[in-house]
Amino acid sequence: MLVVGKTEEDFMNEGIDKYISRLKHYISFEFITIPDVKGGSKLTTLKLKEEEGKLILAKVTAGDQLILLDEKGKDFSSREFSGFIQKKMNSGAQALIFVIGGAFGFSDEVYEKAKDQISLSKMTFSHQMVRLFFTEQLYRAFTILKGEKYHHD
Numbered sequence: 016m017l018v019v020g021k022t023e024e025d026f027m028n029e030g031i032d033k034y035i036s037r038l039k040h041y042i043s044f045e046f047i048t049i050p051d052v053k054g055g056s057k058l059t060t061l062k063l064k065e066e067e068g069k070l071i072l073a074k075v076t077a078g079d080q081l082i083l084l085d086e087k088g089k090d091f092s093s094r095e096f097s098g099f100i101q102k103k104m105n106s107g108a109q110a111l112i113f114v115i116g117g118a119f120g121f122s123d124e125v126y127e128k129a130k131d132q133i134s135l136s137k138m139t140f141s142h143q144m145v146r147l148f149f150t151e152q153l154y155r156a157f158t159i160l161k162g163e164k165y166h167h168d
């Protein structure tokens with residue numbers, strides 16, 4: 016998973032770490048933080064997104080699948096999302112790279128490179144909150160795939 020900028024709130028870091036450690040029972044999982052762009056506050060929003068976009072794309076190698084978290088993306092139930100993950104794992108991708116954008120979202124270059132866009136809700140969450148919600152949903156997806164008693168519907 017790739018995120019832009021550090022998570023500042025300890026209470027969120029605690030939650031994110033909890034789900035990442037649970038996730039690691041099922042998959043090899045890496046949480047990569049793209050550092051804030053230097054002098055970012057002096058850049059226009061467009062330029063800032065372009066600079067962040069370059070840093071994001073620099074982490075992607077051939078065979079990786081880029082999947083963006085985006086409020087305008089496709090929405091899933093948790094069970095549907097587990098099916099999506101299973102299909103992706105069967106597709107032979109080298110790695111699935113889920114990306115959470117910065118405060119202003121993604122550049123056009125990042126959208127062009129992305130294979131899929133996933134929405135957690137039509138509402139916009141802070142880029143920090145989404146890290147916590149999404150690590151929990153990923154964990155939930157694996158418990159569904161393994162038939163474990165975590166998800167109930």
Ligand SMILES: C[S@@+](CC[C@H](N)C(=O)[O-])C[C@H]1O[C@@H](n2cnc3c(N)ncnc32)[C@H](O)[C@@H]1O
Nearest residue numbers: 084085086115116120134135136138139140142
């Ligand atoms: C504050 S939002 C950026 C909003 C910005 N208006 C945009 O155009 O994308 C920061 C990041 O959090 C993630 N995000 C926020 N709400 C989301 C949602 N409902 N579903 C999926 N991702 C979301 C996205 O990765 C987004 O780039």
